[in-house]
Amino acid sequence: MSQDxxxxxxxRPLLAGLVGVLGLGIAGGLVYEVPRLGHRRYKRTxxxxxxxxxxxxxxxxxxxxxxxxxxPGFDAAMAAxxxxxxAGRGSLSRAxxxxxxxxxxxxxxGWLLPESLALVAGIAAKSS
Amino acid sequence: MERxxxxxxxxxxxxxxxxxxVPAGATIETDLAIIGGGPSGIALALALANTPIRMLMLESGxxxxxxxxQSLYAGRETGIPYIKLDAGRLRYxxxxxxxxxxxxxxxxxIDFEERAWLPHSGWPFGREALEPYFARAxxxxxxxxxIYDNPAKWTAALGAPIPLGSGGAYTTYFQFSKQRDSIxxxxxxxxxxxxxxxxxxxxxxxHANVTGLRLSTNAATLHHLDIATLSGRRFSVKPKYAVVxxxxxxxxxxxxxxxxxxxxxxxxxxxxxxxxxxxxxxxGETATIVVFDGNIAPYYQRPYxxxxxxxxxxxxxxxxxFKRTHHVLCSLATIEDEIQLDAVGQAAVATTAAALxxxxxxxxxxxxxxxxxxAPDPDRRLRLTSQRDRLGMPRLTLDMRIADSDFAAYxxxxxxxxxxxxxxxxxxxxxxxxxxxEWMRVMDWGxxxxxxxxxxxxxxxxxxxxxxxVHGIANLFVAGSSVFPTYGASNPTLNSIALTLRLADxxxxxxx
Numbered sequence: 001m002s003q004d005x006x007x008x009x010x011x012r013p014l015l016a017g018l019v020g021v022l023g024l025g026i027a028g029g030l031v032y033e034v035p036r037l038g039h040r041r042y043k044r045t046x047x048x049x050x051x052x053x054x055x056x057x058x059x060x061x062x063x064x065x066x067x068x069x070x071x072p073g074f075d076a077a078m079a080a081x082x083x084x085x086x087a088g089r090g091s092l093s094r095a096x097x098x099x100x101x102x103x104x105x106x107x108x109x110g111w112l113l114p115e116s117l118a119l120v121a122g123i124a125a126k127s128s
Numbered sequence: 129m130e131r132x133x134x135x136x137x138x139x140x141x142x143x144x145x146x147x148x149x150v151p152a153g154a155t156i157e158t159d160l161a162i163i164g165g166g167p168s169g170i171a172l173a174l175a176l177a178n179t180p181i182r183m184l185m186l187e188s189g190x191x192x193x194x195x196x197x198q199s200l201y202a203g204r205e206t207g208i209p210y211i212k213l214d215a216g217r218l219r220y221x222x223x224x225x226x227x228x229x230x231x232x233x234x235x236x237x238i239d240f241e242e243r244a245w246l247p248h249s250g251w252p253f254g255r256e257a258l259e260p261y262f263a264r265a266x267x268x269x270x271x272x273x274x275i276y277d278n279p280a281k282w283t284a285a286l287g288a289p290i291p292l293g294s295g296g297a298y299t300t301y302f303q304f305s306k307q308r309d310s311i312x313x314x315x316x317x318x319x320x321x322x323x324x325x326x327x328x329x330x331x332x333x334x335h336a337n338v339t340g341l342r343l344s345t346n347a348a349t350l351h352h353l354d355i356a357t358l359s360g361r362r363f364s365v366k367p368k369y370a371v372v373x374x375x376x377x378x379x380x381x382x383x384x385x386x387x388x389x390x391x392x393x394x395x396x397x398x399x400x401x402x403x404x405x406x407x408x409x410x411x412g413e414t415a416t417i418v419v420f421d422g423n424i425a426p427y428y429q430r431p432y433x434x435x436x437x438x439x440x441x442x443x444x445x446x447x448x449x450f451k452r453t454h455h456v457l458c459s460l461a462t463i464e465d466e467i468q469l470d471a472v473g474q475a476a477v478a479t480t481a482a483a484l485x486x487x488x489x490x491x492x493x494x495x496x497x498x499x500x501x502x503a504p505d506p507d508r509r510l511r512l513t514s515q516r517d518r519l520g521m522p523r524l525t526l527d528m529r530i531a532d533s534d535f536a537a538y539x540x541x542x543x544x545x546x547x548x549x550x551x552x553x554x555x556x557x558x559x560x561x562x563x564x565x566e567w568m569r570v571m572d573w574g575x576x577x578x579x580x581x582x583x584x585x586x587x588x589x590x591x592x593x594x595x596x597x598v599h600g601i602a603n604l605f606v607a608g609s610s611v612f613p614t615y616g617a618s619n620p621t622l623n624s625i626a627l628t629l630r631l632a633d634x635x636x637x638x639x640x
Contacts, residue, residue, distance in 0.1 A: 055482035062475035096483045100293070100550045105543070110416075110558040111476040112546035117483050 045127045047080050050120050053092040057124055064125025066109040067118050076126040079119040092120055133192045143325040147186075147336035147357045154363040158184040158331075159639055161353060161367035163338045163382070165189075166223020167621055168373035168607040168628045170316045170324065171268055175632035177327040181639050184365060185324070186336040186355065189220025191317060196358060200337070200517045201378070203524035207508075208568065210407075210528040216575040217375055221334065222317025224375060224575065225621070230305040230313025230431070231441075232271045232622040234262055236458060238448040239616035245455040248404065248504035249614045252585040252594035261626035268625055269305040270314045272437035276301050279442075282434030287425035289442060293551025296450025296544040300460070304431045304439035305621070312431065312439070335359075339519050341370070341386035341394045341604065350604045356519045369639055371596075371631070373607040376405065376577025377524065380510050380610060383581065383591070383598075385522050395581070395591045395598040402510035402524075404582050406615045408499045408574035409530060411567055415496035415542050416558035417463060417549070418477050422490040428463040429494070445617070446541045454544075456537040457501035458617035461545065464495040473558065484553045496542075496557075499574055501617045502534045510580055535567045576609065576620045583611040595634045596627070607631055 045051065054060045068074045087102075088095025099105065099114035106118040113121075150156070160176070162169045165187030173185055189197045197220065203213035217224045235255060242250025266274045275281065279301055283289060289299040305313035324332050340354035342364075352366040372379045380402040384393035393401055426432050427440050434440040443460040451458065469477065473493070481488030502508075508529045512522040539559065546557030561567045584590020587599035592611050598604040607628045609620035616623075 054479070056478050059475040059478035059482075062471055063479050066472050066475075092483055093485065100547060103547060105547060105550075107559060108476070109472045110560055111473065111480075112543060112550070112557050112559065113476065113480060114483070114550065117480060121479055 064121035067122035164373040265625040292548040380580035
């Protein structure tokens with residue numbers, strides 16, 4: 001048994017390990033990336049603190065399109081300021097709850113919505 | 129089919145009297161003439177059965193529908209589109225109960241109140257005056273035990289009502305008149321013919337059209353009634369007392385047309401007869417309701433056999449407190465047909481449910497129907513025309529109206545209902561109608577004719593007094609929903625019968 005042969009034998013598990021690690025990495029990457037391929041990537045905006053609270057941003061954008069269609073002068077920056085400084089202090093969940101209790105509601109395309117939800121949807125539409 | 133109807137009519141006439149066989153020019157005397165064989169007239173006769181009061185019920189029709197008799201109802205409608213005057217009611221024994229939907233619900237306490245923000249409102253008594261009569265009225269319409277807003281019996285078995293956050297709307301319940309098993313509803317003529325035949329102090333005369341209320345020369349009492357048949361026979365009935373129970377259109381017509389002694393018509397010294405006519409608007413698809421978890425109990429969408437002897441249906445109504453604080457009228461919103469939402473609707477539901485932290489993956493959406501109350505309006509009015517029917521009676525014209533504020537009131541209630549659904553995180557609402565044109569496009573009517581001979585203690589504000597007696601006429605009364613000064617949103621039949629039973633108690637004392 002030559003020394004070269006011994007070296008080759010020693011490299012085999014090493015290579016196999018490397019291939020395995022690489023394979024796992026690729027698989028992991030695929031698992032992470034493939035579902036994301038179908039999703040829209042959103043450009044970064046100054047409203048991401050608010051928009052990140054939307055579980056379903058595509059639906060919010062569709063709803064927001066109705067908001068901005070009914071209010072052509074919709075100002076996303078002003079809406080964001082209202083949300084950040086309002087009862088929810090930037091928390092959509094708190095803002096929505098407060099809106100319902102205080103009857104701060106808005107009709108959008110006939111739908112009766114908490115005002116804050118209409119605002120954040122409008123921001124989503126403007127930012128898309 | 130026609131032969132069967134004729135045979136049925138012959139059988140009925142063997143037991144009842146036929147005005148066509150009364151000698152022309154005859155005068156029939158009786159203690160109490162009941163003018164009209166509809167639910168009110170029949171309820172009154174049943175209530176006064178086996179008393180010393182000799183009664184004669186005068187019904188224009190026979191026991192079956194007849195087109196010629198029905199055509200006596202024809203008139204003219206002006207103003208907003210409305211059901212033709214000869215289409216929304218029926219002129220034969222049992223009256224309009226023959227096409228009744230069977231919906232029953234007592235009026236709310238506030239419906240009787242004088243409200244400063246609602247001109248012309250206020251009954252001369254509160255709901256407590258009718259309370260003793262509701263159970264008997266409920267029995268006459270065969271709607272089972274008087275349960276309504278105590279629904280524990282069926283919600284325990286069929287599921288709770290849709291949770292609402294605290295606020296001005298609540299879930300209320302209709303019960304349903306049912307003639308047999310679950311067949312809706314009680315047709316008073318068919319159901320009570322045998323009972324009427326067995327009443328020893330009652331004669332029921334069919335094909336007898338009362339064409340005039342003839343007063344004494346001093347206009348203080350009713351002297352006699354002119355009767356005419358379509359076969360050309362004319363005679364008189366001379367009652368000690370008479371009750372006009374012809375419904376919310378024809379009662380006014382008879383009073384207005386009886387204008388020989390009182391030129392403006394009987395009971396019309398203050399130009400009130402025929403004014404304040406009302407019906408319940410029932411615009412379709414007024415809103416869309418979404419239930420996030422998709423679960424609604426079966427008693428929402430249709431009349432449902434919910435408990436032994438009880439068919440029920442849920443509706444959303446404003447509380448009396450909300451009506452008072454927001455100056456809104458009553459309305460009863462019902463869940464109707466399941467629908468699919470458009471893209472914006474789906475987005476609204478998904479975004480809202482997510483923000484509320486609830487799962488809407490199984491959500492369902494339904495159209496919302498309703499019955500609305502309208503505000504009293506003196507210009508929504510029945511008037512006589514120069515045209516005459518086959519019996520020589522002047523025909524009517526109806527100027528139908530609805531105010532934008534009536535729609536706005538219901539809109540306010542829907543907003544509150546939507547807010548409460550959001551508060552409870554159970555659902556949401558879309559308001560489908562905004563402009564008058566949108567409301568009118570989906571408008572229909574309940575055929576609940578009310579108000580044209582309104583009740584008020586002050587003769588200057590009402591045609592009849594608190595006992596349903598025509599102001600100024602000692603022995604003439606009006607029964608039925610034509611005396612309602614305000615209307616509520618409840619279907620009038622149960623309430624009208626309760627009021628008639630109260631009148632029966634009064635007549636029992638007065639005539640004795």
